[in-house]
Structures are given as structure tokens and as C-alpha cells.
Amino acid sequence: MTSARPFNFAPGPATLPEPVLRQVAAEMLDWHGSGMSVMEMSHRGKEFGSILEAAERDLRELLAVPANFRILFMQGGGLGENAIVPMNLSRGGKVDVVVTGSWSRKSAAEARRYADVQIAADIGKTGVIPRDWALRDDAAYVHVCTNETIDGVEFHELPQLATGVPLVIDVSSHLLSRPIDWSRVGLAFGGAQKNIGPAGMTMVFVRDDLLGHALDICPSAFNYETVAANQSMFNTPPTFAIYVAGLVFQWVKGLEYAGKRGLAAIEQRNIDKAALLYGALDASGFFKNHIDPSCRSRMNVPFLLKDDRLNETFLAEAKSAGLLSLKGHKSVGGMRASIYNAMPLEGVQALVGFLKDFEARHG
Numbered sequence: 001m002t003s004a005r006p007f008n009f010a011p012g013p014a015t016l017p018e019p020v021l022r023q024v025a026a027e028m029l030d031w032h033g034s035g036m037s038v039m040e041m042s043h044r045g046k047e048f049g050s051i052l053e054a055a056e057r058d059l060r061e062l063l064a065v066p067a068n069f070r071i072l073f074m075q076g077g078g079l080g081e082n083a084i085v086p087m088n089l090s091r092g093g094k095v096d097v098v099v100t101g102s103w104s105r106k107s108a109a110e111a112r113r114y115a116d117v118q119i120a121a122d123i124g125k126t127g128v129i130p131r132d133w134a135l136r137d138d139a140a141y142v143h144v145c146t147n148e149t150i151d152g153v154e155f156h157e158l159p160q161l162a163t164g165v166p167l168v169i170d171v172s173s174h175l176l177s178r179p180i181d182w183s184r185v186g187l188a189f190g191g192a193q194k195n196i197g198p199a200g201m202t203m204v205f206v207r208d209d210l211l212g213h214a215l216d217i218c219p220s221a222f223n224y225e226t227v228a229a230n231q232s233m234f235n236t237p238p239t240f241a242i243y244v245a246g247l248v249f250q251w252v253k254g255l256e257y258a259g260k261r262g263l264a265a266i267e268q269r270n271i272d273k274a275a276l277l278y279g280a281l282d283a284s285g286f287f288k289n290h291i292d293p294s295c296r297s298r299m300n301v302p303f304l305l306k307d308d309r310l311n312e313t314f315l316a317e318a319k320s321a322g323l324l325s326l327k328g329h330k331s332v333g334g335m336r337a338s339i340y341n342a343m344p345l346e347g348v349q350a351l352v353g354f355l356k357d358f359e360a361r362h363g
């Protein structure tokens with residue numbers, strides 16, 4: 001099915017697969033003969049129960065989440081987790097944070113309210129993930145943001161930490177774009193609105209042994225042990241967002257690309273999309289991405305124009321060409337193309353064609 005809609009490169013909330021949007025529209029007034037939209041159902045009824053169960057099962061299968069990890073569907077977003085994680089895991093002790101961009105810097109600042117935080121390493125303006133980390137053996141956990149949405153920095157391999165110290169990863173903007181090596185992870189969290197579905201839902205993957213250590217001040221609704229014991233139903237979960245995410249999981253499971261299927265297909269497509277876009281930027285004398293190729297993000301591609309004064313012209317012309325939301329984050333400037341799972345290869349091809357055309361006319 002070819003789409004007449006423009007390509008949306010927004011960083012989040014972001015583009016969703018068109019077949020999912022069509023299905024949501026078709027099921028809006030009457031979900032599977034229930035006579036209700038999903039928004040109108042009791043979260044404790046059997047209809048929503050089946051939606052939640054399928055969503056969790058599909059997510060677990062797609063990411064091969066081991067049995068000793070609980071999957072929680074929560075509210076509060078990534079920024080909420082910046083407080084919820086230290087309240088649950090720090091025990092008021094030490095937390096080491098590796099700063100690779102804006103989001104991990106924010107995580108460190110928030111965790112300071114609950115724990116003794118040390119910056120183990122800082123990327124600064126180098127554009128490359130630092131190699132040497134000053135880690136403390138007695139830290140409660142180490143926090144890493146595995147895809148920095150604003151800066152366009154991604155870990156392509158998870159660090160192997162000294163035994164005993166759990167790794168916490170903020171996967172908000174690349175969850176479900178690639179497999180996760182769970183043997184190196186204690187906890188992963190991410191909001192839905194970048195790569196999974198509508199805003200309002202946060203997924204937490206937490207290893208069993210990390211449950212049960214929340215600080216007294218932790219709200220019950222944010223206590224992982226309580227949420228896990230109630231199958232994400234301690235309070236009303238974000239039902240509609242879970243439903244849409246469930247359809248996205250189905251969409252990923254069925255996706256075929258380059259002879260692959262499911263998560264392997266989506267990962268290969270993401271690799272190809274990113275290679276196409278970075279290739280075009282590197283070949284150009286007009287556009288530039290400043291991140292080291294070893295840690296460039298497959299999801300978020302920031303780039304600068306040779307002349308900042310052309311930024312407004314670029315955005316206006318891109319919009320006319322059906323390429324939306326390319327403005328970069330204000331802290332970085334320039335442009336940013338977010339090319340999440342739901343962005344088809346054709347969208348990146350259209351962007352690359354536009355970049356060449358723009359350079360030919362203005363370069």
C-alpha cells in the first residue's frame with residue numbers, strides 16, 4: 001500500500017505504521033464485537049485482559065526477554081523513570097552514570113535527589129562514547145542511555161560490567177529497533193512515543209532480583225514490586241496506548257525485509273536506512289553529522305547545514321516536498337531526522353533525494 005501522507009521525521013511523539021493507524025480507526029467504535037472502543041473498556045474486564053496479555057507476550061517474544069525479567073507497563077515516561085529507578089534500585093546508596101548526551105545528563109541530575117551520583121565518564125563535545133569509565137564496585141547500579149535521541153549517539157554493543165553491579169539502560173528511543181543482550185542488563189526502560197506507540201505508556205523490563213528494595217518514599221504506584229505483583233494493574237494502566245502498542249508488536253512480528261522476518265527484518269531495515277542517510281551526509285560538502293561512525297544512532301540523525309542562515313529555507317522547502325518535522329533540537333541546532341521503525345525505506349530515499357536537490361540549488 002503506497003501512502004499519500006507526508007513522511008514524518010519527528011523525534012517523538014513520532015510516526016506510526018500506517019496499517020496500525022488504519023486498524024485503530026476501523027476498530028474505534030466497536031472493538032471485536034464488544035460494542036465499545038478500547039478507551040471505554042474496564043481495564044479489569046476480559047476484553048482488555050486479552051489485549052494486555054497479548055501485548056506482553058508479543059513484546060517478550062520479539063525481544064527474547066528471559067523468564068527472570070518482569071515486563072511492566074507503567075506511566076510517567078522516561079523522565080518519570082529517572083526518579084522511579086533510583087527510588088527502586090539505589091537503596092539510597094551509590095549510582096554511577098555515564099553521560100553520553102542530554103538524556104543521560106538529565107538522568108544523573110534527577111538521581112542526585114535520591115542517591116550519591118557520580119559521573120563515570122562524559123562524552124562532552126567529542127562525539128565519541130568515552131572508553132574509560134570511573135566505576136565504583138559498590139554502586140547500586142550503573143546508568144547508561146543506549147540511544148541519545150537529541151545528540152544522535154547509540155551504543156552498538158552493551159558494556160560488560162564488573163560482576164554484581166546491575167546495568168540500567170534508558171532505551172526510550174530505540175526500543176524494538178534491534179535485539180537487547182539481556183545477559184548484560186539489570187533493568188531497561190523506555191517510553192512508547194518514540195518507536196512503539198502513543199505517548200503515556202512506559203515499558204520497564206526488570207530482573208527479578210532487583211525487585212523489593214524500594215525506598216519508603218517511593219509511591220506505591222511506582223514501586224516495581226507492587227506493579228509486578230499486580231500484573232501492571234495496581235492502578236489503571238494506560239489502556240489505549242497498550243492496545244496500540246500491541247498492534248505495533250503484531251506489525252513488527254509480521255514485517256518481512258531482505259529475506260528476514262520480525263525483529264531481524266526491522267533491524268536490517270534500520271541498518272539500511274541509516275547507512276543510506278549517513279552515506280548521503282558524508283558524501284556531501286554541504287551537510288555534516290559530527291558523531292563518530294562507531295556510535296552513530298540508527299534512529300536519530302542530527303545534521304548541520306554549511307550555512308545556518310539556510311535553515312528556515314531548508315525546513316520550508318522540505319515541508320513542501322512532503323518531509324515533515326526535520327528541525328533539530330534547540331540545544332544542538334541544525335536538523336535532525338528521526339528514522340524510527342515505522343519510517344519506511346522510501347521515506348529515507350525521499351529525504352536523501354531532497355538533500356541532493358537542495359545542495360545542488362543552494363550549495
Ligand SMILES: *Cc1c(COP(=O)(O)O)cnc(C)c1O
Pocket residue numbers: 012076077078079080103145147148149170171172173191194
Ligand atoms: C524522550 C526521552 C525521554 C523522556 O521521555 P518522556 O516520556 O518525555 O518523559 C527520556 N530518555 C530518552 C532517551 C528519550 O528519548
